[in-house]
Amino acid sequence: MTSAPFDWIDEQARARERAGLVRGLRPRPAETTLLDLAGNDYLGLTRHPEVTAGAAAAARRWGGGATGSRLVTGSTELHAELERELAAFCGFESALVLSSGYAANLAAVTALAPHGSLIVSDAGNHASLIDGCRLARGTTQVVPHADPAAARKALGTHEGPAIAVTDSVFSVDGDAAPLAELAAVCRESGAGLVLDDAHGLGVLGAGGRGAAHAAGLAGAPDTVVTVTLSKSLGSQGGAVLGPARVIDHLVNTARTFIFDTGLAPASAGAALAALRLLCREPERAARAREVATRLYELLVGEGFSAVRPDAAVVSVRAPSPGAAVHWAADCRSAGLAVGCFRPPSVPDGVSRLRLTARADLSDTQLAEVVAVISRTAP
Numbered sequence: 001m002t003s004a005p006f007d008w009i010d011e012q013a014r015a016r017e018r019a020g021l022v023r024g025l026r027p028r029p030a031e032t033t034l035l036d037l038a039g040n041d042y043l044g045l046t047r048h049p050e051v052t053a054g055a056a057a058a059a060r061r062w063g064g065g066a067t068g069s070r071l072v073t074g075s076t077e078l079h080a081e082l083e084r085e086l087a088a089f090c091g092f093e094s095a096l097v098l099s100s101g102y103a104a105n106l107a108a109v110t111a112l113a114p115h116g117s118l119i120v121s122d123a124g125n126h127a128s129l130i131d132g133c134r135l136a137r138g139t140t141q142v143v144p145h146a147d148p149a150a151a152r153k154a155l156g157t158h159e160g161p162a163i164a165v166t167d168s169v170f171s172v173d174g175d176a177a178p179l180a181e182l183a184a185v186c187r188e189s190g191a192g193l194v195l196d197d198a199h200g201l202g203v204l205g206a207g208g209r210g211a212a213h214a215a216g217l218a219g220a221p222d223t224v225v226t227v228t229l230s231k232s233l234g235s236q237g238g239a240v241l242g243p244a245r246v247i248d249h250l251v252n253t254a255r256t257f258i259f260d261t262g263l264a265p266a267s268a269g270a271a272l273a274a275l276r277l278l279c280r281e282p283e284r285a286a287r288a289r290e291v292a293t294r295l296y297e298l299l300v301g302e303g304f305s306a307v308r309p310d311a312a313v314v315s316v317r318a319p320s321p322g323a324a325v326h327w328a329a330d331c332r333s334a335g336l337a338v339g340c341f342r343p344p345s346v347p348d349g350v351s352r353l354r355l356t357a358r359a360d361l362s363d364t365q366l367a368e369v370v371a372v373i374s375r376t377a378p
């Protein structure tokens, strides 16, 4: 008997169902009383009046979309302003904004890993770095998580161009990469370092200048940083920061820049407004870190197994994928939105709730969060 073309999809769906791994969309209303610790709006800026006004003004001036690749339809003054100010803020010579952090990671990794090169990639890296490695022409060697000695060993055997790629703050557990050690290893072996600072920008470093800045790597000729505009900066989009020659190289070779419509003006306007706000109110970064530490201490005080946060992500272990799903659903019913990580986002056996510590959370709200987590615990 011949089967219909997509029958295998139903088999996969049944397997997901059996494993308790079904994902689905649910509606998100514009107004809600839910306390949101699921999003990545670390500084509480996404609905800030200056940020939404920045988006609206940019859309009115430049239109609802960028109209095409910036190489085809031209590059606006708004994009140039955002790139200049972002590079200056983080301490890099140059920046290039792209339509997402995902696109920025694909751009950086593929453009910097030509045929014959080696990519040394941390086992805990974000999916977008992993996909960058998959698309790159170079060979990837995955090394154990946060292990500079393993990176040294991998780089030591290679002749030709090489890069090490890592998240600065790992998105699931919220732990930081050993950047200083990794940078030293890269320098010893003449490799470049590509660092995804999606969760560091706006949270780590002086006034939120990011993990590279905090580690003394800002502006280094051998360091390239990718960021997203969709977390601390409350907007959407991504950027690559680094030496001007690397950015020029990306403009000429990065397919997710060349063949993708430029960042939407509204997103560029919102990100620029958020960046200016952060420059004026640098204490927001320290507050996000403080809230994370407080949340962690309260959770551990209640007996939960949590990972000490290095930035603003707080991760709490759940006994199983199914338990994590129910726990998150019960939190939601009790008015608290939390993230739920289970396979394939994390390996089997380490499902967890993921809470994001926002700078604008009050101590009363934190106490409420911990009360709900405790009340609903499996």
Ligand SMILES: Cc1ncc(COP(=O)(O)O)c(C=O)c1O
Pocket: 100, 101, 102, 103, 105, 126, 128, 167, 171, 196, 198, 199, 228, 229, 230, 236, 237, 238
């Ligand atoms: C570590 C990391 N890198 C990259 C991305 C992708 O950024 P974007 O959502 O802007 O595509 C994310 C999350 O979304 C992330 O957590």
